Amino acid sequence: DAKTTQPPSMDCAEGRAANLPCNHSTISGNEYVYWYRQIHSQGPQYIIHGLKNNETNEMASLIITEDRKSSTLILPHATLRDTAVYYCIVRVPYNNNDMRFGAGTRLTVKP
Amino acid sequence: GAVVSQHPSWVICKSGTSVKIECRSLDFQATTMFWYRQFPKQSLMLMATSNEGSKATYEQGVEKDKFLINHASLTLSTLTVTSAHPEDSSFYICSARMSSGASYNEQFFGPGTRLTVL
Numbered sequence: 001d002a003k004t005t006q007p008p009s010m011d012c013a014e015g016r017a018a019n020l021p022c023n024h025s026t027i028s029g030n031e032y033v034y035w036y037r038q039i040h041s042q043g044p045q046y047i048i049h050g051l052k053n054n055e056t057n058e059m060a061s062l063i064i065t066e067d068r069k070s071s072t073l074i075l076p077h078a079t080l081r082d083t084a085v086y087y088c089i090v091r092v093p094y095n096n097n098d099m100r101f102g103a104g105t106r107l108t109v110k111p
Numbered sequence: 112g113a114v115v116s117q118h119p120s121w122v123i124c125k126s127g128t129s130v131k132i133e134c135r136s137l138d139f140q141a142t143t144m145f146w147y148r149q150f151p152k153q154s155l156m157l158m159a160t161s162n163e164g165s166k167a168t169y170e171q172g173v174e175k176d177k178f179l180i181n182h183a184s185l186t187l188s189t190l191t192v193t194s195a196h197p198e199d200s201s202f203y204i205c206s207a208r209m210s211s212g213a214s215y216n217e218q219f220f221g222p223g224t225r226l227t228v229l
Contacts, residue, residue, distance in 0.1 A: 036220075043115075043204050043220040044155070087154075094216050098145050099206070101155040 004088045009106040012082075018075040020105050022088030025069040030092050033064060035073045037084040038104070044087065047073065078109045114138055115207050117221040124195055125229055131191045132224045134205030140185040141207035145218070146178075149202040161188045185210065195228040202226075 005023040012018040024033065034049040048055055048062045050071075055062045061074040075082055087104040091097060114137040124130050134144055142163050147155040159180055160168045167180035177199075179191040188207075192199055204223045208216055 038155075041202065041223065041225065043117075043222045044206075045220070085154075098157055098160055099218050100157055101147075103154050 004090060004102050006086070006088055006102065006105045008103060009108070011108050011110055012075075012078045014080060014109050014111050015077055018078040018082065018107055018109070020073040020075075020086050020088075020107065021070065022073070023070045024088070024090045027068050027090050031090045032093055033062065033068075033071045034089045034091060034093075034099075035060070035062065036087045036089065036101075037082075038087070039081075039084045044101075047086075049093070078107075080109050080111065083107060083109045113209065113217075113219045115205065115219045115221040117203075117205055117224050119224060120222065121225040121227075123227045123229065126196055127194055129191055129193045130195055130226060131189055132203055132205075132226070134188045134190070134207065134221055136186045136207040136209075136219070139207070139219075140210045141188075142185060142210045143208040144182060144188040145206045145208070146180065146188075146190050147204040147206070149204060149223075155204060192226065195226070197228045200226055200228045 032049050032051050035047040036044040038044045048057055048060050050062045064071045085104040085106050087101050116135045118133045144161040146158045148158050149155045157170050158173045161180045161182040163182045163185050169175045182188040202223050202225050206218045206220045208218050
């Protein structure tokens with residue numbers, strides 16, 4: 001699986017959009033970009049994933065650059081409950097590899 | 112759907128005792144389950160891959176005789192920490208990979224088990 005690089009921490013004001021970047025310059029053609037988050041003392045929670053098109057669901061939007069070397073997770077209206085560590089992972093979903101986590105980005109939403 | 116449970120959610124034990132942690136896929140079958148360990152302020156580290164009906168595969172540096180894994184059915188994997196010591200205190204998280212269906216091969220995570228060894 002390709003390696004990802006994320007900033008270690010970010011702050012965001014409550015109610016504003018949180019934009020979390022991820023670099024994955026060595027991503028291969030069949031690898032998807034996945035985002036998970038982990039709220040303190042809980043298991044990782046799936047957020048969204050995509051291959052090359054932008055994706056949106058009830059939790060977030062995922063913007064992938066045209067060359068697929070980077071992506072941005074957007075939480076449109078951050079709340080205090082969105083404070084968590086966000087992990088960007090690139091992997092081929094339909095194979096038998098495990099999922100490995102980097103350091104992630106610690107997002108703190110402030111009132 | 113795709114819920115993974117862990118039991119217990121937290122456990123405190125004395126040094127030298129053994130502790131068993133269960134991981135269940137509640138509404139799907141999982142041929143493969145994964146065990147992770149997470150120390151404070153660190154990321155999840157994969158410990159082992161558990162395959163139903165066969166021996167687990169351990170990551171480098173993880174003692175297989177200390178962390179016994181059993182995956183006897185398609186919905187249950189157990190991790191037993193034998194002769195636990197304070198340095199084994201950690202947050203243990205399992206995930207289950209769906210064996211069939213629309214989310215085939217996707218991984219779903221449990222809520223974690225906090226182990227404290229006194």
